[in-house]
Amino acid sequence: xxxxxxxxxxxxxxxxPQGNAVHxxxxxxxxxxxxxxxxxxxxxILLRGDEPQEAETKIKEMCSNxxxxxxxxxxxxxxxxxxx
Amino acid sequence: xxxxxxxxxxxxxxxxPQGNAVHxxxxxxxxxxxxxxxxxxxxxILLRGDEPQEAETKIKEMCSNxxxxxxxxxxxxxxxxxxx
Numbered sequence: 292x293x294x295x296x297x298x299x300x301x302x303x304x305x306x307x308p309q310g311n312a313v314h315x316x317x318x319x320x321x322x323x324x325x326x327x328x329x330x331x332x333x334x335x336i337l338l339r340g341d342e343p344q345e346a347e348t349k350i351k352e353m354c355s356n357x358x359x360x361x362x363x364x365x366x367x368x369x370x371x372x373x374x375x
Numbered sequence: 376x377x378x379x380x381x382x383x384x385x386x387x388x389x390x391x392p393q394g395n396a397v398h399x400x401x402x403x404x405x406x407x408x409x410x411x412x413x414x415x416x417x418x419x420i421l422l423r424g425d426e427p428q429e430a431e432t433k434i435k436e437m438c439s440n441x442x443x444x445x446x447x448x449x450x451x452x453x454x455x456x457x458x459x
Binding site for chain 2: 322328331334337338356358
């Protein structure tokens with residue numbers, strides 16, 4: 292069994308309205324030292340199987356087929372083997 | 376300057392409807408090996424300052440004051456020093 296931890300963020304060039312909203316909220320709470328806030332998605336997928344190479348291929352397929360919009364988003368995958 | 380990477384997830388005992396929706400969508404695309412999907416939030420905060428201890432305290436404060444709902448969510452913070 293594998294656990295894939297996928298972090299999906301907007302590309303640097305893409306505006307992040309949710310991040311901007313949080314930035315403003317933090318400023319209004321008095322946190323003046325905040326320079327920037329970017330938000331993203333965190334996805335954890337538990338996948339049956341015992342071939343790391345195969346698992347990684349499948350996860351990347353899932354990302355491009357469903358989870359990630361490649362026009363505006365980029366992603367990173369971390370794959371760890373876990374006990375069943 | 377510090378970059379804080381905050382990962383906010385539902386507590387294990389809390390149902391995750393978004394994760395369930397993604398799980399079902401993956402199954403309908405033919406990914407039968409998926410055992411579970413959990414979704415969470417990923418927040419990156421750029422913070423001015425040069426005291427790691429102080430930065431961490433501030434980030435944790437921001438989490439409990441705004442970013443995290445401690446009743447249903449838990450979070451992890453990773454703090455890295457970055458070049459200005």
